[in-house]
Amino acid sequence: MEPNFSLLEVILKGGWAIGILAILSIIVFAILLDRRSYYKKNLKSRKDVMDYLGSYLKPKNFSEALETAERNGSFLDKVISAGITAKAEKNDPIQAMEREAKVQLLLLEKRLPLLATIGSIAPYVGLFGTVLGIIRAFQDLALANQGGAAVVSQGISEALISTAAGLFVAITAVFFYNLFQARLNVAAQEAEIVISEVGEKLEN
Helix, strand or coil, rough: CCCCCCCCHHCCCHHHHHHHHHHHHHHHHHHHHHHHHHHHHHCCCHHHHHHHHHHCCCCHHHHHHHHHHHHCHHHHHHHHHHHHHHCCCCCCHHHHHHHHHHHHHHHHHCCCCHHHHHHHHHHHHHHHHHHHHHHHHHHHHHHCCCHHHHHHHHHHHHHHHHHHHHHHHHHHHHHHHHHHHHHHHHHHHHHHHHHHHHHHHHHH
16 A cells, blocks of 8 residues: 655654644744734834924924823834933933833843744754654664565655754744844834934933
């Protein structure tokens, strides 16, 4: 009888490594959904934020600017709010904005280290599962009454699916980690510009 190479059956027979990789893939996609939702809510471009706050900052209507910034609540809005509040309390607004920017960047970076870790270890989990699968396939060959490629071919195909799954999880995790990091770098640069722009208005 010819061996059955159904992909679903191969995956189901892939062993504990496939189970671990399945859990890691769920974690990856959970992080992706969480960060996507958080970034959509909290990351607005510098141009957009300054457009709706500029009309209050230029005439130094800081109370209206603070109310608008708190109502919108994005990353840059919170940075500007910290500066306006510090000025009202007669503290250094630039220092307050820099401190708030660091706090907000830490919140934006939350869970990304886990994504990077999964991207690093997933190929090794897959490779380890493959090695164990090949060992098992050759054990089956040794115990079989007859030799030949047919005895081990299905076992090896089941083993190699672990490597493929590990690479899939790793590529997905690393791709989105780099994507998120690039977005964070842009956010940090925009925060520096906003701190400089708003700081000048608050100090004059």
